[in-house]
Amino acid sequence: MFQPPPNVAKTVQITFEGQTYQVAPRQTVAAALMGEGYLTLRNSVVSGETRAAFCMMGICFDCLLEIDGRPNQQSCMIQVREGMNIQRQLKKGERA
Amino acid sequence: MSLTKYDYVIIGAGPAGMAAAVEACQYGLNVLVLDEQPTIGGQIYRNIEDLEEQRPGEFHQLGADYQEAFELAQRFHSSEAKYRPGRSIWQIDSDLTLYHIGQDGGPSETCHAPRILIATGAMERPMPFPGWTLPGVMACTAADVLYKSSGLLPRGEIVLLGSGPLLLLIACRLLDAGVKIAAYLDTNPHLAPFQALPYLPEALRGHDYLLKGIAMLWQMFTSGAKVHLGVTGIEAQGEAHLQKVQFQQGTATWKELTADLLLLHHGVVPNVQITRQLGCEHAWYEKQRYWEPVLDQWGNTSIENIAVAGDSGRVCGSANSVLTGRLAALETARALGKIDSSQQTALAVPLLKRQNQELAIRPFLDTLFPPRRPWLVPQNEETLICRCEEVSVREIRGAVRLGALSPDRVKPMIRCGMGPCQGRMCGLTASEIIADERQVSPVDVGYFRVRSPIKPITLGQLAGID
Numbered sequence: 001m002f003q004p005p006p007n008v009a010k011t012v013q014i015t016f017e018g019q020t021y022q023v024a025p026r027q028t029v030a031a032a033l034m035g036e037g038y039l040t041l042r043n044s045v046v047s048g049e050t051r052a053a054f055c056m057m058g059i060c061f062d063c064l065l066e067i068d069g070r071p072n073q074q075s076c077m078i079q080v081r082e083g084m085n086i087q088r089q090l091k092k093g094e095r096a
Numbered sequence: 097m098s099l100t101k102y103d104y105v106i107i108g109a110g111p112a113g114m115a116a117a118v119e120a121c122q123y124g125l126n127v128l129v130l131d132e133q134p135t136i137g138g139q140i141y142r143n144i145e146d147l148e149e150q151r152p153g154e155f156h157q158l159g160a161d162y163q164e165a166f167e168l169a170q171r172f173h174s175s176e177a178k179y180r181p182g183r184s185i186w187q188i189d190s191d192l193t194l195y196h197i198g199q200d201g202g203p204s205e206t207c208h209a210p211r212i213l214i215a216t217g218a219m220e221r222p223m224p225f226p227g228w229t230l231p232g233v234m235a236c237t238a239a240d241v242l243y244k245s246s247g248l249l250p251r252g253e254i255v256l257l258g259s260g261p262l263l264l265l266i267a268c269r270l271l272d273a274g275v276k277i278a279a280y281l282d283t284n285p286h287l288a289p290f291q292a293l294p295y296l297p298e299a300l301r302g303h304d305y306l307l308k309g310i311a312m313l314w315q316m317f318t319s320g321a322k323v324h325l326g327v328t329g330i331e332a333q334g335e336a337h338l339q340k341v342q343f344q345q346g347t348a349t350w351k352e353l354t355a356d357l358l359l360l361h362h363g364v365v366p367n368v369q370i371t372r373q374l375g376c377e378h379a380w381y382e383k384q385r386y387w388e389p390v391l392d393q394w395g396n397t398s399i400e401n402i403a404v405a406g407d408s409g410r411v412c413g414s415a416n417s418v419l420t421g422r423l424a425a426l427e428t429a430r431a432l433g434k435i436d437s438s439q440q441t442a443l444a445v446p447l448l449k450r451q452n453q454e455l456a457i458r459p460f461l462d463t464l465f466p467p468r469r470p471w472l473v474p475q476n477e478e479t480l481i482c483r484c485e486e487v488s489v490r491e492i493r494g495a496v497r498l499g500a501l502s503p504d505r506v507k508p509m510i511r512c513g514m515g516p517c518q519g520r521m522c523g524l525t526a527s528e529i530i531a532d533e534r535q536v537s538p539v540d541v542g543y544f545r546v547r548s549p550i551k552p553i554t555l556g557q558l559a560g561i562d
């Protein structure tokens with residue numbers, strides 16, 4: 001759905017759901033994951049329906065992920081860091 | 097955590113905040129700028145420095161505005177202002193103590209200044225319809241942010257929905273970057289151009305913007321995208337992610353399009369989260385149906401020593417944001433005794449003159465692209481209004497019928513506005529639906545009471561406060 005630019009230096013290593021990826025630096029976690037082909041970032045805590053980043057500016061909170069052990073992080077606001085460990089929060093009923 | 101003191105704290109490092117900081121530093125003020133984004137530039141000039149350095153070709157394609165903004169960014173960096181990225185303001189007290197947290201989860205910090213400027217910009221107006229929560233449906237500015245900050249370009253069947261200059265601008269930017277847009281579903285009412293006509297003579301003073309607008313329309317309409325005018329209804333459908341959209345023009349039969357990405361735009365509204373938390377007076381702007389803080393020509397709010405600049409006051413674009421930022425800084429320089437009133441007035445003359453020029457096109461634009469009823473009050477009762485708690489139009493109407501006559505009464509009954517976004521995505525729509533159900537104006541219904549913390553904060557982060 002979103003295609004990253006060709007010829008960018010992918011110098012940062014992140015782990016998403018146990019799998020490692022080399023991604024470009026100085027971009028947000030949500031953008032990096034979209035560049036790797038992941039659109040759905042979480043499930044609604046109410047219905048369990050799939051959700052993806054909607055606003056990319058910190059307003060909607062649809063991009064919440066667990067980052068380095070901390071739940072409910074706005075992945076559209078946080079830049080990727082070397083060694084970052086990212087998990088989805090898929091469990092229905094878990095409230096932010 | 098000790099209280100750090102400054103002369104002037106500015107929230108937001110967009111055009112308004114940066115311009116205010118540069119101006120204030122010229123008069124020797126000790127300035128702190130806080131912004132929750134990792135980089136300066138605000139929404140419009142997102143990632144501007146990195147773009148200039150890493151992707152110069154794309155930077156130049158963005159146009160002369162970006163060159164000017166880049167120069168402002170450089171002046172901002174070489175000023176004495178202290179800048180802290182990645183800091184979210186979650187509360188301001190009436191004694192002007194300010195509380196902020198970092199994206200790193202570190203403890204909350206406090207600071208204080210005798211004058212505070214809120215330059216937190218605008219956000220897209222929510223545009224609810226059935227299926228707008230599906231992955232693949234996004235605010236159009238989100239696609240723009242992805243492009244500016246990461247060079248990501250959408251691929252597949254791309255459909256645009258809405259109206260207004262920002263949608264056109266972003267569409268043209270995507271076209272310039274080689275993206276193919278499959279369809280453009282324009283929601284503007286047929287009558288709007290006629291209603292805007294009386295404002296055209298005034299708008300001609302801003303003819304640069306008009307010419308740019310005409311060029312963008314031409315580019316969009318000749319791009320090969322299928323254009324559908326007067327769209328009044330839409331449904332996004334798919335298993336787990338967007339696969340198709342069904343849409344209707346007036347009373348015509350519904351049509352179907354395959355779609356991988358649906359980008360929405362229903363205009364832009366001020367981000368009033370902080371001015372609301374503070375209890376500043378707000379007024380209803382009928383033309384664009386939003387609330388804005390009541391301001392004087394220097395940006396002063398109803399609360400002493402708290403001012404607003406840029407699009408968080410009224411949505412008027414980045415050039416005006418710069419001017420309002422500078423005017424607010426002059427007022428602070430005067431209030432803190434760095435310049436006297438006559439100097440302030442003299443310094444403001446050229447700024448006010450340019451502002452008059454900049455604002456000439458606004459009444460025309462605000463009438464040409466009105467927010468439209470099918471998206472303000474969705475017809476389909478099952479449409480989710482509150483994305484966080486998944487509350488529908490039907491539930492809001494039901495709560496009103498049971499006697500909940502204001503957003504604050506509706507909220508605890510059906511949890512509308514109680515999720516992590518704290519009503520940012522549903523507040524305006526909730527007021528519109530309650531008003532519609534009661535057959536009154538949103539002015540009579542009011543808005544959610546915005547309480548601290550305006551950003552979710554953990555107990556661990558709070559532990560840092562004295």
Ligand SMILES: Cc1cc2nc3c(=O)[nH]c(=O)nc-3n(C[C@H](O)[C@H](O)[C@H](O)COP(=O)(O)OP(=O)(O)OC[C@H]3O[C@@H](n4cnc5c(N)ncnc54)[C@H](O)[C@@H]3O)c2cc1C
Pocket residue numbers: 057107108109110111112113130131132133137138139140141183184185186215216217218219220237238240241262265364367370405406407408412413414415417
């Ligand atoms: C997503 C988006 C994209 C846009 N793109 C364009 C465009 O390409 N062209 C155009 O002409 N207009 C665009 N606009 C309109 C544009 O926003 C304005 O005209 C201009 O950017 C307003 O400048 P500003 O300084 O008032 O606010 P902004 O540029 O929005 O800057 C506000 C800053 O405040 C920060 N902030 C907000 N709340 C907090 C808080 N609680 N704590 C800390 N910091 C906070 C934000 O992170 C942001 O950096 C866009 C609007 C949006 C919402």
Ligand code: FES
Pocket residue numbers: 052053054055056057058059060061062063064074075076077
């Ligand atoms: S995408 Fe909306 S808050 Fe992150």
